[in-house]
Amino acid sequence: MKITARKVIVSAIAVAGGVALLAGCAQAPSTSSGGSTTAKKSDFLPCMISDSGGFDDHSFNELGYNGLQDASKALGVKPKTAESKTDADYAPNISSMVSQNCNLIITVGFNLADATKAAAAQNPDTNFAIIDDNSITADNVQPIIFDTAQAAFLGGYAAASFSKSGVVGTFGGMQIPTVTIFMDGFADGVAYFNKQKNKDVKVVGWNVDSQKGSFTGGFDANDTAQNTAQGIIDQGADVIMPVGGPIYQSAATAIKNSGKSIALIGVDADVYNTDPSVRSILLTSVMKGIQPSVENVVKSAAAGKFSNTPYVGTLKNDGVGLAPFHDFESKVDPGLQGEIDKIKAGIIDGSITVNSPASPKS
The missing domain is CATH 3.40.50.2300 (Response regulator)
Structure with a gap:
C-alpha cells in the first residue's frame, strides 16, 4: 500500500525529486566510462572558493575541499583555493580564480550563488560548479545538489x-x-x-x-x-x-x-x-556525498565532459x-x-x- 504524505497523513511526506534522479537530473559523473580521467593535460586547473565557514569547518566546506584534493591528486594537478571570511569576499575570490586561468571554479554553498552567476555570465569560457544551489541556469554552471x-x-x-x-x-x-x-x-x-x-x-x-x-x-x-x-x-x-x-x-x-x-x-x-x-x-x-560528488565533477570536467545538468544526490544513488x-x-x-x-x-x-x-x- 502506498503511504501518502504530510498534508494527508503525517506518516510520510510528499515528494518530488527524491526517489530517484528526476528527468533532466544527472547521475554522478562516471569516472570509468569512455576516456581516461587521469588527464594528460597537466595544465587543467580546478579551483574552489569556500563560504564563510572556511575549509576547516568539519562540514560541507571541508568535504568539498577534500573532494577537490582527491580529484587533483588523481589528475596530477595542484588546485587553487580561496577561503571567504565574509560574503564581501565571494566576488573578489571568484575574480581572483578567473584571473589565474582556472578551468573549473567550484563555489561552496548557496550564499555564493549571486557572485557565481555574475562571474559565469562575465566569463562564458570558464566552467563553474556550485554546491547546494540550483538557481543558476547557464551553460557553464553545474549545480551539485542533494535531496x-x-x-x-x-x-x-x-x-x-x-x-x-x-x-x-x-x-x-x-x-x-x-x-x-x-x-x-x-x-x-x-x-x-x-x-x-x-x-x-x-x-x-x-x-x-x-x-x-x-x-x-x-x-x-x-x-x-x-x-x-x-x-x-x-x-x-x-x-x-x-x-x-x-x-x-x-x-x-x-x-x-x-x-x-x-x-x-x-x-x-x-x-x-x-x-x-x-x-x-x-x-x-x-x-x-559532497566529497565524492566534487571529485567526480572535477574528473569529468578534466576529461572534457563538463555538463550543466545538475547532479542530485539521493538515497538511491548514495548521494x-x-x-x-x-x-x-x-x-x-x-x-x-x-x-x-x-x-x-x-x-x-x-x-x-x-x-x-x-x-x-x-
Missing part, C-alpha cells in the same frame, strides 16, 4: 526512537533552502515515527507547516549558536540536530555544559569521523545517507537499524515519499 530531506527523514525517525523525554529539536544557521530541507526531513521523520508507533514525540525549533523556527543568523560557532542550542535544551529536547556547518560545535558545548544526557545529530559529514571531540554525544549524522550509530549502537533500540533500513528501501522504491518545499526539482 537531504530523504536522509534527514531517517535521522528524525532515529531521534524520535532514541528520545526519552519525548522532545527532540533542531535549529539552523540561516533560513535558506539548503538548511530548511534538513529541518523539514527531520520533523517529518519524527512525525512518521509517531504514526508508526502511536507516539507523540514533539519537535521544537522548527515547524514544518509554518516554515518558522530557530536560526542563529550565520554559520559560525559562537555565543549566539550556543544560546540557541540552550534554548532548545530548555524546552526539554534530549536529541538536537543543528544545521549549518560549525554551529554544531556550539551545540556540543551547550550539551556538555548542561550536564544532561542529550544526544547530538551531525549534518553533511559523518561527524564521528571528522570531529572525534563530539563522539561521546553523537547519535548519528545526516550526510551529503545522501544516514551515518552509523557508532558508539551509540548499543544504546539505541535493537530493532532501530532494521526499521531505518526498511524506511530507506521504501523511500527508494517510492512506497514512502519524502518532500520539502526545498527539495530539488528538475
Whole structure:
C-alpha cells in the first residue's frame, strides 16, 4: 500500500525529486566510462572558493575541499583555493580564480550563488560548479545538489526512537533552502515515527507547516549558536540536530555544559569521523556525498565532459545517507537499524515519499 504524505497523513511526506534522479537530473559523473580521467593535460586547473565557514569547518566546506584534493591528486594537478571570511569576499575570490586561468571554479554553498552567476555570465569560457544551489541556469554552471530531506527523514525517525523525554529539536544557521530541507526531513521523520508507533514525540525549533523556527543568523560557532542550542535544551529536547556547518560545535558545548544526557545529530559529514571531540554525544549524522560528488565533477570536467545538468544526490544513488550509530549502537533500540533500513528501501522504491518545499526539482 502506498503511504501518502504530510498534508494527508503525517506518516510520510510528499515528494518530488527524491526517489530517484528526476528527468533532466544527472547521475554522478562516471569516472570509468569512455576516456581516461587521469588527464594528460597537466595544465587543467580546478579551483574552489569556500563560504564563510572556511575549509576547516568539519562540514560541507571541508568535504568539498577534500573532494577537490582527491580529484587533483588523481589528475596530477595542484588546485587553487580561496577561503571567504565574509560574503564581501565571494566576488573578489571568484575574480581572483578567473584571473589565474582556472578551468573549473567550484563555489561552496548557496550564499555564493549571486557572485557565481555574475562571474559565469562575465566569463562564458570558464566552467563553474556550485554546491547546494540550483538557481543558476547557464551553460557553464553545474549545480551539485542533494535531496537531504530523504536522509534527514531517517535521522528524525532515529531521534524520535532514541528520545526519552519525548522532545527532540533542531535549529539552523540561516533560513535558506539548503538548511530548511534538513529541518523539514527531520520533523517529518519524527512525525512518521509517531504514526508508526502511536507516539507523540514533539519537535521544537522548527515547524514544518509554518516554515518558522530557530536560526542563529550565520554559520559560525559562537555565543549566539550556543544560546540557541540552550534554548532548545530548555524546552526539554534530549536529541538536537543543528544545521549549518560549525554551529554544531556550539551545540556540543551547550550539551556538555548542561550536564544532561542529550544526544547530538551531525549534518553533511559523518561527524564521528571528522570531529572525534563530539563522539561521546553523537547519535548519528545526516550526510551529503559532497566529497565524492566534487571529485567526480572535477574528473569529468578534466576529461572534457563538463555538463550543466545538475547532479542530485539521493538515497538511491548514495548521494545522501544516514551515518552509523557508532558508539551509540548499543544504546539505541535493537530493532532501530532494521526499521531505518526498511524506511530507506521504501523511500527508494517510492512506497514512502519524502518532500520539502526545498527539495530539488528538475
